[in-house]
Amino acid sequence: MNLLFYPEAEGLLKEANIPLAPGKLVTSEKEALEAVRQMGFPVALKLVSSGIIHKHQMGVVKLNIVNETQLKETYKEFSEKAKILCDPKEKWGILVQKMITGTLEIALGAYRDKSFGPVLMLGLGGIFVEIFKETSFRLLPLELEDIKEMMEETKLHQLLKTHTKSPSVMENLINIVLNFSNLFLSKPEIKEIDLNPILITTSDCFVVDAKIFTSSD
Amino acid sequence: MELKEIWDSFFYPKRVVIIGASSSSKKMGYHALKSLKECGFKGEVFVVNPKYEELLGVRCYPSLEAIPGPIDLAIMVIPSKEVIETLPQCGKKGIRCVLVITSGFSESDLFEGKELQKTLKKVAQQEGIRIIGPNTFGFVNLDGGLNASFTPSFSSLRKGGVSLLSQSGGICHLIMAYAMRENIGLNKIVGLGNRVNTDFWDLLPYLGLDESTKSIALYLEGVEEPRRLMEAIREVVKSKPLVVYKSGRSQKADEAAKSHTGSLAGPYRVYQGALKQCGAILAKDPLELISVAEALSLQNPPRAKRIAVISLVAGLGMVMADLLEENGFELASFSELTQKKLFALMPPYTIRTNPVDLGYIANNKELCGEVIKTVFEDENVDGVILSYIYSWSEDFLELPVEAIIEAMKKTEKPSLMCLDTPPGIWEDERKRLKAAGLPIFTRPDLTVRALSGLWEYGRIRERNKR
Numbered sequence: 001m002n003l004l005f006y007p008e009a010e011g012l013l014k015e016a017n018i019p020l021a022p023g024k025l026v027t028s029e030k031e032a033l034e035a036v037r038q039m040g041f042p043v044a045l046k047l048v049s050s051g052i053i054h055k056h057q058m059g060v061v062k063l064n065i066v067n068e069t070q071l072k073e074t075y076k077e078f079s080e081k082a083k084i085l086c087d088p089k090e091k092w093g094i095l096v097q098k099m100i101t102g103t104l105e106i107a108l109g110a111y112r113d114k115s116f117g118p119v120l121m122l123g124l125g126g127i128f129v130e131i132f133k134e135t136s137f138r139l140l141p142l143e144l145e146d147i148k149e150m151m152e153e154t155k156l157h158q159l160l161k162t163h164t165k166s167p168s169v170m171e172n173l174i175n176i177v178l179n180f181s182n183l184f185l186s187k188p189e190i191k192e193i194d195l196n197p198i199l200i201t202t203s204d205c206f207v208v209d210a211k212i213f214t215s216s217d
Numbered sequence: 218m219e220l221k222e223i224w225d226s227f228f229y230p231k232r233v234v235i236i237g238a239s240s241s242s243k244k245m246g247y248h249a250l251k252s253l254k255e256c257g258f259k260g261e262v263f264v265v266n267p268k269y270e271e272l273l274g275v276r277c278y279p280s281l282e283a284i285p286g287p288i289d290l291a292i293m294v295i296p297s298k299e300v301i302e303t304l305p306q307c308g309k310k311g312i313r314c315v316l317v318i319t320s321g322f323s324e325s326d327l328f329e330g331k332e333l334q335k336t337l338k339k340v341a342q343q344e345g346i347r348i349i350g351p352n353t354f355g356f357v358n359l360d361g362g363l364n365a366s367f368t369p370s371f372s373s374l375r376k377g378g379v380s381l382l383s384q385s386g387g388i389c390h391l392i393m394a395y396a397m398r399e400n401i402g403l404n405k406i407v408g409l410g411n412r413v414n415t416d417f418w419d420l421l422p423y424l425g426l427d428e429s430t431k432s433i434a435l436y437l438e439g440v441e442e443p444r445r446l447m448e449a450i451r452e453v454v455k456s457k458p459l460v461v462y463k464s465g466r467s468q469k470a471d472e473a474a475k476s477h478t479g480s481l482a483g484p485y486r487v488y489q490g491a492l493k494q495c496g497a498i499l500a501k502d503p504l505e506l507i508s509v510a511e512a513l514s515l516q517n518p519p520r521a522k523r524i525a526v527i528s529l530v531a532g533l534g535m536v537m538a539d540l541l542e543e544n545g546f547e548l549a550s551f552s553e554l555t556q557k558k559l560f561a562l563m564p565p566y567t568i569r570t571n572p573v574d575l576g577y578i579a580n581n582k583e584l585c586g587e588v589i590k591t592v593f594e595d596e597n598v599d600g601v602i603l604s605y606i607y608s609w610s611e612d613f614l615e616l617p618v619e620a621i622i623e624a625m626k627k628t629e630k631p632s633l634m635c636l637d638t639p640p641g642i643w644e645d646e647r648k649r650l651k652a653a654g655l656p657i658f659t660r661p662d663l664t665v666r667a668l669s670g671l672w673e674y675g676r677i678r679e680r681n682k683r
Contacts, residue, residue: 116443116487137490139447145680146494 001191001213005091006048009212012190016183018176021199021206023097029075033068035096042066042099047078049092052085053211060085064099100206102199103163106156108177110140110184111192120181122147123154125197140181147177166203173198173205189214223347224423227314228358228405230289233365234263234281234312236303237295238272245318246294248367249355250275253292256364256372263288281310290314292355292365297321297333300351301340308344315341316365317350323411324352338413347419353410354386360404360429368393375651377402378431378514379507380424382417384409384438392507399658400651401511404430416440418449425453431514433459434506435497443488447495454496455681458513458674461497462506463488496677498670508663509670512656516631518675519600523549524668525592526572528604529579533661534572537604537635540665546672548572555595562587572604579614586620593624593632600631600671602664603655607638616646622653631671633657635664 004012006025013020024035025048036043047060055061060081062074078094086092105126113119116139123135136150151157151170160170176198184190192213199208235253239246253262254273264272267279278284281291281303291312293300297319307315321327323334334351341348349356355366359376374396383389386408396403405427407420417440424430433453440446450459465485492499498513500506524546528534538548548571551559559569562584568574573592578584593601605616625632634650634657636643647657658664 113484113487115441116491119487119490135486137487138494139444139487139491142494145683149493150490 002216003050003053004212004214005050006093006095009210012183012187012212013207013210017179018183018195019172019204019206020210021097021100021208023095025093025095027093029072032071032075032094032096036068036071039096039098043071044097044099045071045074045078046095046097047082047085047092048095049082049086049090051087051090051092055209058085097208100199100201100208102197102201102206104159104200105197106173106200106205107135107194107196108180108198109192109194109196110181118184120177120184122150122156122177124156124159140185142181144174144178147174160200164200164202169200169203169205173200176205176207191215220419221423221426223313224420226289227316227347227349227356228363229361230314230363231260232263232286232288233258233260233290233292233363234265234284234288235292235294236265236281237293237299238264238266238275238277239294240269240272244294245367248369249292249294249318249365252355252364252366252369252372255369257362258364259362260289281306281312284310288312290316290365292316292318294318294367297330297351301333301336304337304340304344304346307346313346315346315348316353316355317348317410317413318353318355318367319350320352322351322413334411334413341414347415348413349407349415350410351413353408354389356405356407357403358405366408371406373397375400375402377404377511378429379403379434379510380405380407380427380430380432381434381436381507381510382407382409382420382424383436384412385436386410388436388503391503395504396507399508399511400647401507402514402651412440416442416446418442418445421449421453425456430457432457432510434510435459435461436503436506437461437463437488438465439488443491447491450492450497451495454677458510458670458677459497460500460506460510460513460670461492462500462503463492496681498673498677500670505663505666508656508658508667512631512633512667512671513674515654515656516633516671517629518671518678519631519668520675521599522546522672523597523599524602525549525551525595525598525600526602526604527575527589527592528572529575529606530604530608531568531572531574531576533604533606533635534568534574536661537602537665538572540661541602541668544665544669546665546668549595549598551592552595552597555591555597558591559588562591579608582615582617582620586617586623589617589620590624593628593630598630600668601633602668603632603634603636604661604664605634605636607642616643616650618646618649621650621655625653625655631668633664633668635659635661 026032042064045062065071082092107125109121118140120138120140134154136153138146194211195207197208199206237246238250263284264275264277266277269277323331357364357371364372424433526534526537563569567577575585636657637659
């Protein structure tokens with residue numbers, strides 16, 4: 001399986017109406033500074049490439065950068081790491097992403113099972129996923145009612161009620177799940193997608209990290 | 218419908234032959250014949266065994282051909298290779314339904330076993346024969362008085378509305394013993410074995426049409442075509458409730474399932490989600506499976522979640538209150554009218570609110586009956602749990618059976634009973650209540666879990682209407 005490079009993944013999600021955290025892929029320090037001037041501090045920096053699947057483990061994610069000095073330092077560090085971590089044939093870039101602070105992290109994924117066919121997973125994301133295992137699975141296609149049941153099963157429903165002020169957050173998340181399942185069903189070349197985390201703020205939700213895998217051939 | 222005819226001749230045959238019945242109680246063939254002889258089967262039984270004149274009073278024939286007239290169902294208890302050799306003879310005799318109890322097919326570790334199963338499938342297809350099995354204890358139809366299995370005890374089960382399809386014979390036996398103690402009523406029980414050409418999805422539509430089946434219980438390990446199973450479930454739950462216990466929650470069990478019936482057990486969590494999605498009710502273990510299915514075969518879903526508890530001892534009422542809350546129910550607040558009636562009927566030193574405590578009036582059957590009827594009639598009550606426990610002695614304390622039955626008849630509200638007694642006590646009362654359609658369980662947790670099953674089915678039905 002191939003991991004799609006950021007711009008392609010971004011394009012697919014945008015086309016499917018799935019909101020990504022605002023960000024810009026840059027390849028020079030100058031571009032990075034320019035991007036920050038437009039979106040403002042704080043930002044997060046991530047080294048992205050088709051060869052890097054686990055960014056956190058590789059140490060190529062830096063959150064909450066608040067000034068130009070930090071930005072320049074991190075840019076330098078990541079671009080040096082890129083020379084070691086990335087194959088010269090692979091495209092790489094540094095993603096400057098608007099820093100979003102959420103109260104809740106959600107994971108949404110889909111894959112093609114040998115016997116079940118397309119399967120969707122929704123649940124608590126971030127560090128809680130390992131401890132509480134509050135995840136729920138359904139076969140695709142699914143109905144609105146299924147999404148609601150998944151939210152009840154995983155306690156997302158209760159969490160969203162207590163952590164957000166606006167009822168539209170729940171609706172937005174439901175729409176993301178619906179759009180996501182349509183995207184996965186309409187593109188058989190996509191073998192697996194992993195949106196983790198989707199950050200829930202008090203008034204909205206944004207996909208902060210997306211991994212899209214396509215078949216190798 | 219052609220399908221219905223095939224399954225009717227499995228479950229309601231007129232003429233049955235056992236191929237491989239034996240005189241030795243050490244052999245399966247002996248027990249299969251014993252089951253069939255002792256189950257009160259109204260049709261004719263034949264045996265093919267060239268070595269004997271008769272077995273257990275049944276005439277033996279040297280071959281299938283020698284039996285005069287047509288045969289509806291053949292039961293095979295012969296070595297695996299002979300099964301394959303005998304199949305064309307069945308075809309020639311016009312037999313369309315065969316139960317193969319014999320093991321040593323795909324479940325076996327030997328390469329030979331897997332090859333034999335492939336051949337069995339091929340020959341069955343050529344001959345146009347449906348096979349239940351191989352590698353199964355058999356099947357039972359209590360509605361038709363037929364025990365086509367190697368366990369004669371299945372015939373002693375009470376006939377009721379629950380039909381069970383199981384991927385394991387062991388689980389059927391476990392459920393049998395429990396159902397006997399709890400007096401749970403079963404209808405059809407099928408051990409699917411290696412599912413050579415009869416799988417869950419072949420039998421589910423039939424059970425959907427079967428009038429004597431009121432609810433369906435499945436014991437599932439894993440199937441090769443899960444989507445096909447889900448589609449069959451989605452269809453059948455439109456007409457009746459279905460409960461599933463899927464094993465493989467633990468890593469180990471998931472691995473064991475792979476070798477057990479030679480099938481591929483999929484990831485448990487995906488099964489769980491997919492089963493919910495198609496409208497199945499999930500059970501956590503085999504006893505919960507059959508308890509929930511029993512309640513669903515007898516009672517309606519509650520309209521809402523306000524439950525009344527009528528208890529003979531305050532303690533048991535508290536236990537029920539705890540369990541109800543844990544399972545998302547609430548204790549109903551009685552209407553003013555009910556409250557007034559209860560205060561008039563009962564003395565002040567007893568609990569006259571929900572959970573109602575009958576303790577101090579327990580020996581007054583008529584008064585208990587009045588209280589029960591009053592609670593049933595309350596518009597704020599969506600379901601009733603009767604919690605009875607044996608105390609004092611039998612001649613002092615009586616169960617208000619008639620009042621309970623009368624109250625049940627007047628309402629659509631579900632009612633369940635939790636009742637435990639020393640063995641042999643209140644047997645007749647228990648039977649009368651059961652016959653009137655009251656599910657009775659000894660365990661408080663299973664009583665409440667059964668109520669949850671009823672509630673879930675109500676939701677599934679609503680969703681299907683939309």
